[in-house]
Amino acid sequence: MPRNARYDVLFEPVRIGPVTAPNRFYQVPHCTGMGMDQPASLMRLREIKAEGGWGVVNTEYCSIHPSSEDAPYRLATLWDDRDVATLSQLAERVHRHGALAGVELWHGGIKSPNRASRETTLSPSGGPGHYVYPIQTRAMDKDDIRALLRWQAAAAKRAMQAGFDIVYCYAGHGYLPFQFISPRWNRRTDEYGGSIENRARLLREMIEVTRDAIGHRCAVAVRLAMDELMGEAGATHEREGREVVSLLAELPDLWDVNISYVENDSMSARFSAEGYQEPYVAMVKKLTSKPVVGVGRFTSPDVMVSQVRRGVLDFIGAARPSIADPWLPRKIAEGREDEIRECIGCNICRAHNNMGVALRCTQNPTMGEEYRRGWHPEQVPPAAGKTDKPILVVGAGPAGLECAMTLGKRGYRVMLAEAKREPGGRVSLESRLPGLSSWARVRDYRLAQIERLPNVELFRESSLSANDVAAMDCGHVVLATGATWLKNGVGFANGNPVLDQTAPNLLTPEDLLAGVVPKGRIVVYDDDQYYMAGVLAELLLQAGRRVSFVTPGLEVSTWTAMTDEQMRVQTRLMAAGAAIHLARRIEGWDGATARFASIYDGSPLEVSGDALLVVGARQARSSLERELRALQATGGLPQVETIRAIGDCRVPGAIYSAVYEGHRAAREFGETVDPDAVGYTREMVTVDQRETGP
């Protein structure tokens, strides 16, 4: 289809110093959890972005020296010439598709604990580092500053040798040049401290040495955090942001501006809307003639056009939208913008980054699997063989929808049966909760794709029993029937049931998702420790209920720390007046009073309420699978060759794991899978025993 003329402006080439980007789609630096440990995976991931039409594709943070290292996280490095070989292949793969390749040179300073390299952690003024860790940081003297500038210049030269087009000076996310700018970290009294001009001196010198090192062959970019969102205690966009850009306005070839730290910059949809960074960065274009990149979970081409037309940004920066849909620009270019797999802002990608493993994405199940499993986000292998009979997929939640869609794209005939009128399963229900409306995109993208596939039929209000399936003419059955929340108090803290499930006023999330809003004071017991209890507590507080939030966790919604949301979740509940009790596991509920014990010494706590909402473990809805297998074993399903359970009915998990399982089942359909084999290509260093010395 031809491109919609409304979006033409997004496809204009833009000059960045000595190089020209083919369009305005700019994949800002983002980690992959692969770094130099998994170079083939890294290259494939970046190449697919370039193939998908991003005009600029950047690396993740790329360390310039072993004194900038934050193991166990995986990063890129340009420490010596051996790194050049790997990164030059990456740049070459990006160039193959007409995109520019950028590299984000990085020194973390106070945020580099150097646990692996054992180098001294450097900082503007000494003192404890960013991570709670028993080794402090050293205040940089002039020799240290000279060394830093040398490392930056040497890494920039290597970047140029590797073939990069854009080389960064990275003063964002609280890293070293920004630590000099922020009043939080810089207490120096020399020419690098005090006035903003002095505090920006290090960044100025880094830009200068970078330019000297690479001449005018590559562009020099600056990534600058405009605001720390801490008010006067940190840098603000009106003070440091504005002044640093004004002081250095024409020095770099490009400004890439955002807010700090990652929990602000990569804010989840629960706490921010598309374009949320505009108030902090809108001024930048007025202060410089150089092109400006900004971010803000941009997935709508109309919002992107508006950013350009209103003079806010020259480039549409994207990390998460490019993870959820690496082919986003190409879809707009081909007039297929309604096929964009929009990021839902759940921050599962951030969680995997925070856990130090390869990225995973709720919307894009191929993320992190591009090389090791050979999965492409937009291309699936055609059907492996002819199947006369259709495949029955039972359940149109995240797993079932993904599986049916992918099987359909492969060319198989699929019957998708959903018990309810509304497909989507848990995402349909959960997207009605506060802050989670964008989660419906998991359903909407897949439904829209399925509607285009004549070989996939969706049957609503079709609750199937084993006998119903036996009467159907299907050759294979995929079960995606979901899971239910348990009422018995089992969770991370209690392995065995502790609650009498017949007790009155005992609720689970399912009740609230079905529209029940109990009256009075509600005791919310959270031993799921992800988002559900916090969101439901919010729902109850919004409805004017009083809430006591009790958890065995040491903080509210513990795992949301992984999605960079924990501080905001707890702050919001505190502000809304929830009474919070931490480190308590449940022992009983009599309909009016809940009994808890401290996880440390067992000391008791009683909390009374009109209802107890238990958010604990879930149980797979696996009865249909059991019945079908029993029927199959007795010859009652002669037409069905295979039965496979996926998603929550196999093992309850997060939405991204259900989507992954649905995708995997569809990819593996018709293939011979060896259950004893690793199943994917591993990137590993192998050592010849004879060569290992003492």
Ligand SMILES: Cc1cc2nc3c(=O)[nH]c(=O)nc-3n(C[C@H](O)[C@H](O)[C@H](O)COP(=O)(O)O)c2cc1C
């Ligand atoms: C998984 C992940 C890893 C990131 N790693 C980096 C990084 O290495 N360097 C960097 O400057 N920003 C990093 N970021 C921040 C992004 O570049 C971006 O500024 C932020 O996510 C907001 O943009 P978005 O709304 O398009 O995601 C990362 C973001 C994500 C989601």
Ligand code: SF4
């Ligand atoms: S994991 Fe969630 S936030 Fe991250 S890119 Fe995917 S959909 Fe967006």
